[in-house]
Every structure is written in structure tokens, then in C-alpha cells.
Amino acid sequence: MAGPDDLKAGAVALQRFGLGARPGQGEAIRREARDRLLAEIAAGPVAQPQGVAFSGAAEIGQALYAFEDQERIAREAKRVAAQQAQAVSPGAQSAGMQVAGAGAMSGQMEVAQAPAEVKPSGQNQAAQPAKPPPNEPALPFRTYRDEVKSRVDLALAAETGFGERLVMFWSNHFCIGATKSNICRIMAGAYEREAIRPHVFGRFEDMLIAAESHPAMLDFLDNRQSIGPNSPAGRRQRRGLNENLAREIMELHTLGVSGGYNQADVTNLARIITGWTVVGREGVLGFPGSFAFNAGLHEPGVTPLLGRSYDQPGRAQGVAALTDLARHPSTAHFIATKLVRHFVADDPPPKLVDLLAATFRQSGGDLPSVYRALIGSDEAWKAPATKVRSPQEFLLASYRATGLQPNPGQILGPLGTMGQPFWQPSGPNGYADTNVAWASAEGIKTRIDVAAGWGRQTANAVPDPRSQADDILGPILSPETKQAVARAESRPQAIALLLMSPEFQRR
Template sequence: MAVASPFVLAVNRFGLGASVSSGALAGDARAALKAEMTPPDPLADLPPTPVLMQQLEVYQAARRDNRKAAAAMPEMAEDMAPEKPEMMAEGKGKKQARQMDDAPDNPRRRVFIDELSARYDGSLRTPVIGFNERLVMFWANHFAVAVNRSLPVGVLAGAYEREAIRPHIFGSFTDLLISVERHPAMLMYLDNHQSIGPNSRANRKGQRGLNENLAREILELHTLGVNGGYAQADVTSFAKVITGWGLDRKAGDFGFNANQHEPGPQTVMGKAYAQGGQDQGLAVLKDLARHPATAKHIAFKLARHFVADVPPPSLVEKLSQSFTRSDGDLKAVYEALIDAPESWNPQPAKIRSPQEHLIAMIRASDAKMKPALVATTLKAMGQPLWEPPGPNGFADTADVWASPEGLSTRLEVANSLSIRAAERLDARELGDSLFGPSLSETTRTAIARAESRSQGLAILFMSPEFMRR
């Protein structure tokens, strides 16, 4: 494979892939990346969490009414099946509920399409490089939630990214962490809104339980890392600290319920926290954000995501030192990533994830895809939007994405896009525009020998230059 130029590396390794708006494949690559270290499009035209929560409440109330109406038809049920009227009523209620789930006014379906459209028809197409959007994708996967977890999380997943992640990716990691952990989507995804302190006022009868999900994932995934030095006792203590962190149903947003909060001091990672109420959880989060293990964990994940599946230890150390020295200033960490020579190995070492590959093909071909088609395509490729297999997000290494089945599906998608774009695009010209001299002779020859324009485009989209970054 041909050696990629610095600007081609910048667009592909750190960005979303070249597009018509990328301009000439030349210039100061590092400066171009730093110029994109500005807040990404806030997508402010989409409804905020309180509005979505209100819409969800209306929908759920209508759903409950349908169930009640179906259950209140004993005469009809008795006439048709007198031996089991209750089963028939229940079945009718479930059928009507399923019909509502499939209806266009289902908020999860409607909101998801709107959120997806705002990105795939807007914010992912417009940047020259797309470094800021790649960082949004990185952090959304680091602090993963899943739309299939529940109806509320499905409705709020896009708002969660817009409100908790996008505004903070160039700020303090502490602020990002607090914003994420207090968002209703995260609290409901990991069930913290149901967590009750064993000795809280809400648990006087001792019949309600402590939920450790959020505490465990904050320690293991969001901050310290799996080898970060915490023990099960720290998980339990931290879970008690954040009891009461839940939802204000009236406001439709984060709320602290003092009745659910476990009273008294707690010890986490060897430090006692005597603060009362919500401040106790904030104090723990601030210390976790500044912990040396967190610096190493974040540094490793950033280096692995952008540079190599097994990143150079020297690069990880540079990013970790920058994180610690700047007190978690993420912009300083990204600058260290861009400035490090280890980040600019001219041989691409990463394979694009399915989502990155689809975005790159859309940007390169300027293809127009309906949001519903984008959603089904991502699902077929194995990386449905905001639907990771677990709280640890989607994998970030080639061994997961480079399977025969996965590559076969990518080829089908590449063929489909190529057929639609072949009338207006020539693969040879597009290859030169996207990669310049970096496009290898092997790929050029394969494109030249293609039996059709669409086949030539598909070969380009599946070439090592396009698949790797």
C-alpha cells in the first residue's frame, strides 16, 4: 500500500474521510486539525431532554389507556371465549401496545430518525476533516448508552449525546464526566434512578435494593479502567454515594431524591467523603476524574482509537502526562495527540469501523440516503447507531470488524452506493481526489480493469486505502 501524505492521514486517521469540501490534499495537517478543535454543531433545533420526557409521558399515558380499554371489554371477550376472557383481553391489549410501538408517532422511532438525519444529512457531511465529530463519536462510545435498553433511553439517546457530550469535548474531563453521569439517559440506562440506600428514609421497611450498575461502570469503564486499583468494596460504597441521583419527573430532567440517598460518610478508593446529599457524589467524581489511573485509561483509549490497536507506549505516556499536567483539559490532550510523532506513522494501522466506513463512503460519493436506510445499513454492518452490545461500547480493534461476514456486508453496501453514484462519479478521478499520490498502483490497476463504473467505485470503497486509516 502506498504511503499516505500527512493531509490524507489527517482526513482519514483523525477525521471522517475526504469529501468534495475537503479541498486540496495538501497543507499543514497539524494546523488543519487544530483549527477544527472548536465545539461541534450543537444540533440545537432538536428538542431538549425535558421536552422529550414530556412527549414520552404523553405517549406512555396513551399506551396505558389502550391497555385499560382492552382489559375493560369482558362482555366481548366472554362471548368469543367464555372460558378465558382475561387472556383474550390481555392479548388484545398487548397487540394494541405493539401497534403503537410500530406507529409513526412512537417517540422512539420519530425522535431517532430526526436525530440520525441531523447527523447524516448535516453535521457529518459539512466539516473539512471532521476531527471534532470524530471526538463526539469517540466519547459517545466511551460513555455508551443503548437505545434498545428501554423506551426512555431510546428516546433520549440523541439528546444525551447533544447535551452531555457535544458541549464538553474540548473542555474539562471533570465537567464531561459529571454531565454524562447526571443525564437521565445514563441514569436510566444503568438503573441508578431505582437505586435505594439501605439505610435511607425511602427504605425504612428494608425491602428495596441498592443498584451498583452505574457505580461499577463509572469506575471500570468511564474513569479508572478495569485495572485501575478499585475493589468491590469501592463499588458498593460509591453506589451508596450516588443513591438519590435520578429523575425529577416534573422537570423532566436530572433530580436528586434525598429520601433515597444513603446517609453518612462513605470511603471510596481509600478516601472518606463526609459531604451531604448530592455533593458527596460530585466530590467522588471530581477525584476520580483527576486520578492517575483515569489519565492512563483515557490516554490509552484515545491512542488506540486514533493511532493503532496496540498504541505505542510512548504515545500513551505523552497523552497521560498531558492529561495530568493540564488537570484533565481535553483540548491539551488532543494537542499532544496531534503533535506527537507517533501519531503520524505514514502506514495506516487502523481499520475503519462500520460506522466510520459508511460515513466515509457517503462523504466521498456525496450520496443521499434516507435516515431509515442509514439505520438499517448500520445495523446490517454490525454497528447500529447508539446500540452497543454493552456499557463498554463497540469494539475498537480490527479483530472484531475484519471478519469475513463483516467484510462481505461492507461489500454489499459499497456495491449499493456505487450503483447509485456511478452516473456522476468516475472511480479513477475520485481516487485521485481523495488520495492523490497515496493511491497505490495496485488499487489504480484494479479500478482501471473494472467492468463498469459502479464496479470501479466499489473497488475504490473496498480498497486498503479507503478501508484503513
């Protein structure tokens, strides 16, 4: 039978490796925490969000192009109507006022009707996105919002949340920015569903290739604009390489900034992945919006990279280069460092990093093997709870603890206020993963305000905050927090005090 120390370690583990306890899980899940985490690894692929509007990138791309065509038609109709309203005879000033007013109204009618009357070239009528109800946002943001909601629902229902934490880690590692463009906004959820989730319990190189070849990533880091200077298109257009994706693959996704590459390697990797692009609205190379290899953009010839030469034909050249980058010793150390920093401490213990890096190398990048080494390490299990939950983790843990089933506004609003909306980092390096980023005085003040709001929203669902504190925190509940919750002036205040307690905030 588990002793007090084991139960305390289990309680910490549910926060360190998962998303925190849900009401009613209690002692049983704490006692079996390590076994349950290992069982989640053994179970295989993480679940996929349900109820999303589009199955994947190809379907989304077709709908997006149709939406953008409708927007273009509406803008043109509005411009023409405005010109007609101003085309008034100089000798008919008084009548002109009436004509202008009538023209404007006619223009408004044209704007409303044009999308339904004009079929954009290259699209069939079935591909036209339905007109949203009044006050609904446009298609890209509406799709983003619904993807976020489905993703959060899945995290709230998870038993321990370890798989969902891993999804969050890898989605941030291979991040895109939803605010970059319509494609990035509308495909952000599909990118996570297609490039990240299927490989969380698989091989790193498979996730790497899936992420770098996804339309959202190719748009976010501009590879669709990259043209081999000696390719057929490069010779015609006199356009050249865009090195953004190649640079971030090496600096942020594989080797790390100190991983032993130089500028020539960045340029050569950019040459190798020319032709990795997104199918346009005409659908010449495949389904509009999907990934395609365009041989007409690809730099021909043998290309060196990190001391090796790559002469494979077409897309295979890029796959071979990415596979070697995934297996590089610098990649193993870089990924191990990031995993330990995320789950254990801002200053990753060197021995634990070395253990995970060695496991990564020996297993050929088998991620379940790396996770088992992490969960099985006493150093990871018994480290002090010093990491502050990120805003996303705080939101999910709070909703799990209180049982709140949030609407989209209760997700998007708080995360925007706290500075960590889903899939919207300010740069390709993703959201920061250290206390400095989230535990500033201003950041804590914002959390207090957010927690106070959640206290008011969940007061009726949490009849006894004192019992809830015991249930959620168990053996890590401190006497100080227990007393503060008991002495709160109101039920909403008691809930807010629980959510802002050190035991709840740190993992």
C-alpha cells in the same frame, strides 16, 4: 511548499483523525492538515445537530410520559373490548357471533379514539404527542431515527471531521444502549447533545459528571433503582443499592479494570450516588424525565472511597467523588490508552500513551491539551495505516467521498447490517475499537455487499470514478487500486472498488 511526503501524511491524517476527504478538498487541505486539525481544537465547542424535534431531556421526558399514557389507555380499551366481545349469553349462540363482531369493531373504534378523549393525570393537553402519520414508527423510535439523521448530516458537512470523530469516541466511551428502554431510545440523541458535545473540547471531569447524571445514563445503568439502605426510602421499603452505574464508572469510565479499586470501593461509590435519579411523570422533583437529586433515596453519613472520606451534603458528595476519580492517575493512563488505540493502533505505542497521560495529569484533564499532544506527535502522525475504519466511520467516509445525502433508511439499514447502529452497543463497554471486531471475513463480506449498494445509489452522482479516486485519496492512491477502478466493468462497480480499497478502508 509541502512535498510529496507531507501531502501523503496529510492524506492519511484526514482519515486517521477525521472522517476522510470530500470531493474538491484536494491538495490544499492535505497540505494544511495538521494546522487545520489544531485550528479545529482551538475553535472550541463542536456544533450541535439542527432540526431535532425536542430541545432536550426534560421536553423529551414530558412527551414520552404522555406517549406511554396513551399506549396504556389504548391497551386497556382493547382489553375491555375483547372482554365485552366474549360476554355472550349461552342461549344466544347465533346472535352472539354477530354481537362479538360488532363488539370487536366497537373496540377498534375505542382504541383509535381513546387517546384523544382521555387526558392522563399529571399531563396537560399541550404535552400530548401528535399522532404520527400512517406507517410512521412510534414516538421513541421516530425520535431516535430523526436524531441519527441530524447527527449524520452534521458529520457529512464537517471540514475535517475531527470534532465529530471525538464525539463518536466519547459517546462510545460513555455509552448508553438505545434498546434498553423507551427512555434510552428516545433520549439517545439528546444524551449525546447534552452530556458529550458541550464538553468534547472542555474538561474531562465536566463530561464525566454530565454523563453520569444524565437521565439516559441513570436509566441505562439502573441508578434510578438504587436506594440507600439507611435512607428514609430504604428504611420504609427495605430495598437497597444497585451497583451497576458505580461499577461501570470505575471500570469503564475512569480508572479502568486495573485501576486500583476493589469491591468495597464499588459499593461505597454506589452509596455516594444514591439519590441521583430521573423525575417521574408526576413531576414532583422537577420537569418529568429530567435529572433530580432525591434526598429521600440518598444514603446518609460519611463514606470512604479509595482512601478518602466524603462527607459533603446531598448531590455534592457524588460530584466530589467523581471529580477525584476524574483526576486520578489511573484515569489519565486509561483515557490516554483508549485515545491512542482509537486513533493510532490496536497496540498503543507506550511512549505516546505516556505522553498523553502526562498531559492529562498536568493539565487537570484539559482535553484540548491532550488532543494537541496527540496531533503534535510525530509518532501519531507517521504511524502505519493499520486501523480498519469502523462501520460508522466507513459509512460517513463513503457518503462524504461520493457526495450522497442519505435518507434515514440509507443510514440505519447499512449500519444495522454491518453491526454498529448509533447508540446501540450490546453492553456498557461500548463498541469494540480493534480490527478483530470489524475486519473478520464475514465483516468484510458484508462491507462488500454494502459498498456495492452504495455504488449503485451514487453512480449518477459520480460520473468519473477514476477522477473521484484521485480526488479523494490523492497521494495514497495505489497503482493497484487506480488500475482496478479504471478496469471496472461498470460505474457502480468502480465506485464499490474505490470504497473497498485498502487505502480507503484503513486509516
